Amino acid sequence: MRNYSVTEFIGFLNAALNEAVFPDGVAIEGEIAEYRVSQGKWIWFLLKDNDSVLPCFGTVWKLKQPIEDGLQVRIYGQPKVHERSGKFSVVVDRVEPVGEGALKRAYELLRKTLEQEGLFDPIRKRPLPKFPRRIGLVASRESAAYSDFLRILGNRWSDVEVNSVHVQVQGKDAIGDIISALSFFSAHPELADVLVLTRGGGSLEDLQAFNSEEVTRAVFSSKIPIVVGVGHERDETLADFAADVRASTPSNAAEIVVPDRIEIRAAIESLRHRLVGRMEQTINDRLTGMDRSVRVMERGIMSSISSFRHRQRDLADAFSLFVDRVAGSVRDLSRLEAGLFTASDLFLTRLSGRLLNGSRLLESFNPKSVLRRGYAIARYQGQPIKDAAAVAIGGRLDVELHQGQVGARVEEIIKSKNQ
Template sequence: MLPVFSVSQFMAEVNGIIAGRFIVEGEISQYKVNQGKWVFFDLKDETSCLGCFAVLFKLKAPLEDGMKVRVTGIPKIYEKNSRLSFTVESVELIGDGSLKRAYELLKNKLAVEGLFDTGRKRAIPRLPNRIGVIASGESAAWGDFKRIITNRWGGVEVYLRHVSVQGASAVADIIQAFREFNDQAAFFDVLVLIRGGGSLEDLAAFNSEDVARAVYGSKIPVVCGVGHERDESLADFVADVRASTPSNAAELVVPDKKDFINEMSFELEQMARLLAHGVIVRKQNVGTLFYRMQSRLEAPLVRARHTFTSLVECRLRLERQVGRYREFVQAAERLFKNVDPRQVLKRGYSLTRTSRGSIVRSSDELDRGEKIMVELGRGVITGEVIDKA
């Protein structure tokens, strides 16, 4: 004999049967937000429609009618009206069309709020001492960045914070990295966010509102180089300096040492020319004055001669000083060449690094079984610590 239920008992029985967490895929329709926090929409396919409810702060991307999404949540039949509703816990955009539309909606929103305004963007230091990098430590983007920094300007300290750059944990990883660097804001001169190229879905973390606001709120000037030259992300637009690629980010952060030395030489030569011109002008002025006063009092003539002599001596001192500056620049260039680590490596020495890229100065810094990289004059050897003394 079948059991007899009251209506309330039957509804509770049905809710017990359907209890659980489900993932449902469909197209959004009838999307609306009430009181600025309660979200209601229908999820439909060719034959069926499911009413959905969500809290606005849980939605990490803008939504609108027509977008194809995959929602995770819990179904329930409400006793008062017997209506089935799906309480949404998270939403994942599906397809390039939905991702692109959500990107445009969020881009417009952030632009209206002023996150892209050029007036708030900060200049990065010309010669940074310490650079923080947020990237995947296993990526080609990080390898290219590190190589270019080393080749262009030796001696700068680079600190990597390894993060996931795509997937479910990417956004939280990147935001946490910004927090950690900003906790030591006085220690770092510039912060660099980089990732290699990919599809719009691959770059989703860099188009999220939370990451954009983390870049905007950074106390340290931010350089962002995400993807290839044709790619763009919201993090790019918010950053103080936008780089077309991770390699370009390295080029923007530090100057090339040869160009820097040439620039210094040019500036000194310009200064010498200006000083020499000034001496000539003053010499001409003194000559004119001398001519005018020659027929006048002897005393002014004597003073003019003294002035002329002083100016000549000044010019000679300036010329000697400029010569010393030029010798200093030439000596500095020779010094740069002598202390170039690659020259040392070519003489048979090697440079050992940990798997994280840190230079090994003592065997106490390594453990047995730990991976190491040995940089030679030509090439790199990857090995493992078997024993140490």
């Protein structure tokens, strides 16, 4: 018999279990009990059936599948004796629910977890292109889903290119295939404006890939808007919830991603109709506007004309007024003239009267005219004599009479008394 140290023994035991007895690990089915998580890192539970229990250990980063007591699961892992405690457990790598009830339960658990994380949040949903030019199709080429999708697509629409990637939609490769296909399209956005992930209906077990956390996350993180259409009307997978748009069936997915050409033809007709209507309306509006402008212009012209007429009349009035004034002036002038004549007549008459008087007066001053009345002018030595002293006795005097002259001799000189 060989002696071991404790450490040696446990080491030997673990090596024997892992390398000799279970080189591929173990898969064990049972029901979960006493599930607990310590320090947010370590997961402990018992796997049991009617007669036995098996301690299990795992880590939260490895066991993504939500677990709760009572869940029927299959665990994958390695049996191990722990050095520190000497306790035996199975170190679990993977847990998967088994049986319809367990699957449903697991589905609910995961749905709740992912929902809380926001993977199904409506705010995150993106709109799909109205007229996609390229569709990335992720489906199994052997499936009815694939042919249904393409058939409906062709019936509805034609202007589209489908880039199809074949994947397994159930079985062990399904999850990996689908994730690869989705990330391939995310890396090649030029190949698809929209993605369609689809498969036909099936049992919960068949649809397991579409309910897996990995595929759900891959759908959620697709860089291209994605439609997921799985199964029949009533199948709702977690991938469906994470999609931008959920289709109830593969055919429905086709209806969602492309429009119906009959509808679009009608829509084009209606757009054309509206276009023509708008144009007619525009032209009519413009014509009405023009009518209005013409009317405004007419009114403008009419009012110009009438104002012109007014002006004309004003002008005529002014002219006649002017004529009147001129006529008045002429009348005034003739009156003035007449007055002038009258005045000048009077003036002349007066003037002539005065002239007459003047001439009479002048006449009266004429010495000759005095002579007529009997006066005579006596001249001595040619000079009229005004003083008796100027003459001498015997001197000759020339006496002028009214008619004729006489010569006379001075006989006496009589001087005036005051001399």
